[in-house]
Amino acid sequence: xxxxxxxxxxxxxxxxxxxxxxxxxxxxxxxxxxxxxxxxxxxxxxxxxxxxxxxxxxxxxxxxxxxxxxxxxxxxxxxxxxxxxxxxxxxxxxxxxxxxxxxxxxxxxxxxxxxxxxxxxxxxxxxxxxxxxxxxxxxxxxxxxxxxxxxxxxxxxxxxxxxxxxxxxxxxxxxxxxxxxxxxxxxxxxxxxxxxxxxxxxxxxxxxxxxxxxxxxxxxxxxxxxxxxxxxxxxxxxxxxxxxxxxxxxxxxxxxxxxxxxxxxxxxxxxxxxxxxxxxxxxxxxxxxxxxxxxxxxxxxxxxxxxxxxxxxxxxxxxxxxxxxxxxxxxxxxxxxxxxxxxxxxxxxxxxxxxxxxxxxxxxxxxxxxxxxxxxxxxxxxxxxxxxxxxxxxxxxxxxxxxxxxxxxxxxxxxxxxxxxxxxxxxxxxxxxxxxxxxxxxxxxxxxxxxxxxxxxxxxxxxxxxxxxxxxxxxxxxxxxxxxxxxxxxxxxxxxxxxxxxxxxxxxxxxxxxxxxxxxxxxxxxxxxxxxxxxx
Amino acid sequence: xxxxxxxxxxxxxxxxxxxxxxxxxxxxxxxxxxxxxxxxxxxxxxxxxxxxxxxxxxxxxxxxxxxxxxxxxxxxxxxxxxxxxxxxxxxxxxxxxxxxxxxxxxxxxxxxxxxxxxxxxxxxxxxxxxxxxxxxxxxxxxxxxxxxxxxxxxxxxxxxxxxxxxxxxxxxxxxxxxxxxxxxxxxxxxxxxxxxxxxxxxxxxxxxxxxxxxxxxxxxxxxxxxxxxxxxxxxxxxxxxxxxxxxxxxxxxxxx
Numbered sequence: 001x002x003x004x005x006x007x008x009x010x011x012x013x014x015x016x017x018x019x020x021x022x023x024x025x026x027x028x029x030x031x032x033x034x035x036x037x038x039x040x041x042x043x044x045x046x047x048x049x050x051x052x053x054x055x056x057x058x059x060x061x062x063x064x065x066x067x068x069x070x071x072x073x074x075x076x077x078x079x080x081x082x083x084x085x086x087x088x089x090x091x092x093x094x095x096x097x098x099x100x101x102x103x104x105x106x107x108x109x110x111x112x113x114x115x116x117x118x119x120x121x122x123x124x125x126x127x128x129x130x131x132x133x134x135x136x137x138x139x140x141x142x143x144x145x146x147x148x149x150x151x152x153x154x155x156x157x158x159x160x161x162x163x164x165x166x167x168x169x170x171x172x173x174x175x176x177x178x179x180x181x182x183x184x185x186x187x188x189x190x191x192x193x194x195x196x197x198x199x200x201x202x203x204x205x206x207x208x209x210x211x212x213x214x215x216x217x218x219x220x221x222x223x224x225x226x227x228x229x230x231x232x233x234x235x236x237x238x239x240x241x242x243x244x245x246x247x248x249x250x251x252x253x254x255x256x257x258x259x260x261x262x263x264x265x266x267x268x269x270x271x272x273x274x275x276x277x278x279x280x281x282x283x284x285x286x287x288x289x290x291x292x293x294x295x296x297x298x299x300x301x302x303x304x305x306x307x308x309x310x311x312x313x314x315x316x317x318x319x320x321x322x323x324x325x326x327x328x329x330x331x332x333x334x335x336x337x338x339x340x341x342x343x344x345x346x347x348x349x350x351x352x353x354x355x356x357x358x359x360x361x362x363x364x365x366x367x368x369x370x371x372x373x374x375x376x377x378x379x380x381x382x383x384x385x386x387x388x389x390x391x392x393x394x395x396x397x398x399x400x401x402x403x404x405x406x407x408x409x410x411x412x413x414x415x416x417x418x419x420x421x422x423x424x425x426x427x428x429x430x431x432x433x434x435x436x437x438x439x440x441x442x443x444x445x446x447x448x449x450x451x452x453x454x455x456x457x458x459x460x461x462x463x464x465x466x467x468x469x470x471x472x473x474x475x476x477x478x479x480x481x482x483x484x485x486x487x488x489x490x491x492x493x494x495x496x497x498x499x500x501x502x503x504x505x506x507x508x509x510x511x512x513x514x515x516x517x518x519x520x521x522x523x524x525x526x527x528x529x530x531x532x533x534x535x536x
Numbered sequence: 537x538x539x540x541x542x543x544x545x546x547x548x549x550x551x552x553x554x555x556x557x558x559x560x561x562x563x564x565x566x567x568x569x570x571x572x573x574x575x576x577x578x579x580x581x582x583x584x585x586x587x588x589x590x591x592x593x594x595x596x597x598x599x600x601x602x603x604x605x606x607x608x609x610x611x612x613x614x615x616x617x618x619x620x621x622x623x624x625x626x627x628x629x630x631x632x633x634x635x636x637x638x639x640x641x642x643x644x645x646x647x648x649x650x651x652x653x654x655x656x657x658x659x660x661x662x663x664x665x666x667x668x669x670x671x672x673x674x675x676x677x678x679x680x681x682x683x684x685x686x687x688x689x690x691x692x693x694x695x696x697x698x699x700x701x702x703x704x705x706x707x708x709x710x711x712x713x714x715x716x717x718x719x720x721x722x723x724x725x726x727x728x729x730x731x732x733x734x735x736x737x738x739x740x741x742x743x744x745x746x747x748x749x750x751x752x753x754x755x756x757x758x759x760x761x762x763x764x765x766x767x768x769x770x771x772x773x774x775x776x777x778x779x780x781x782x783x784x785x786x787x788x789x790x791x792x
Contacts, residue, residue: 180586
């Protein structure tokens, strides 16, 4: 039946990029629940919609199966084509609801109801749909009845809910408030969901208490649950990236990620190659925040010519022997003959010198986490963000990154990570905060630099370093490319700038406003690494 | 070749696939006819009229600020309150609004994109005027998520009106109450019920200093603690069902 309906539905919804829905029998909704409620009618995983055949069977006396399928699919498609549209919007709606509800579960419920109201209203306004008929036939709990009253009011269609005199009595005020929300105005959704949640809060709170008294089991949503199963890994990744960029607020991001941590883990997020530390380990929301935020910025890296060219070039002659490759024969010195003793072949050697082959060197990032720097786990640290962006640039170019996180290093305030391409490890060390004084232990840097002829150094600090003179002396001895970023103007920074002004391999970037780090510094790094960018 | 191709074009200019063995990539859209599928639903009208009313309310508030807080400074004095209320009345009378509009306005006050200035004094006077002239006898404002505590709410609440505030109220709550019933489902700050002539103020939680200053009548019920009483002329103040004024000992602004 779906096969017959689907082409018509696709056309109705202007050909959305969604695979053909399937019909399956879902388990669950048994016993008492099944008697009270029809169970889940539609399941959505990534972009695959699945209609529950059991639900269709239970609805058979109330509505023809074809109409039920059409209504369910109209609803499902509207989620993809209008609301929530993407994971970022879903997260945003949830976060706004949480501000009002204060409770994770209540906020999820409020966001889910809101998303459903928008999807259904959009569908009723824009398309010919059987959604109103489906709502008329579905069994309703207290909240569902209020939502149905709302639909009656805003759609102007009778759904069989009596006005004020009936069972929705007492909720008239709620319905009146809900009906004033501009559901179809996407730009006003953040404010609208707050109003929606505020109006529904007392009802949802009562329902949650009843649910708890029943042992945590409530009625399932016939139109499908709104969990993270809707989205693919890439969509979740993109959503988190957008959300981090949009909010730029660590605490807000942390709260949302922690609330969704179970769902994120279920979708396999944070368990491999990401920021998690093995299966079952909690998701470090702070690390994830910097990881996703840094992915919004990119630095062009100029690859440096390396000495080893890597290709084999003709170097000298040697006599040809039977079995030697013919393609290496030098026909000019062999007089055009293939004869042992006469014929000569080229002996090849790997080229030396600055050739055309370019590579990005590895990078040692030194980050100051002393008391004068912002604690990256309390608020957005632009130093960590800047270092993270730099680390990303090297990792994307197949180079490795080492981290030297220091405060009062001689007294043990340090964390050293040797060269690796494991992003999670790098971010974990970058986000570490020691506080206290600022001093480098140069002995720690030597093993990280030694034996690496081509290595870039990136240091980000406020330059209020106790042994600044020693650091200047150390930088004077090495020839590696060094990028030093100092935050704010202070005598220490001026001293450092003056001391290394003649060193051509050291570039200093002063950032007067911390907020400028990801923008100004990274842009200039681009200039530095890529001379063609100058003057832009 | 060009001629033969043009012969194969259909009336709409599309290539006729017949005879060429190629399939039209837009075959699926062949039968598609665009029709503006946009149905009118009551939501459109509700949202539109809500916007119109909100614009009128906003306009009234901006006019009040223009007239009474020109330098964006407003001193709470007897005369300034009276004058601001008269101006507010003038604009509010002309608007046809509901209790929900008042609540929306309270939240709009915190949205700087909608209303440029939130000056708690005039805002409170304006909201009080809105409540006093509302059609409904009972008004419930769910303000617990409001970040700003609004001062002067419930000013001159007339007899027969009941105003319920969900959340906290600021200073000068229910001053000059004229027989109405004001319920605050949270805390109220200083000078609550000052100069009230009659009616009832019920504060579910705690109340600040100078409670009932120059109060001429009526009752104040406090569910929590009274931080300090003002110089009360007449009326009653209850703290957790216990009558604290008139009482045997009167301690103005006593810190409990």
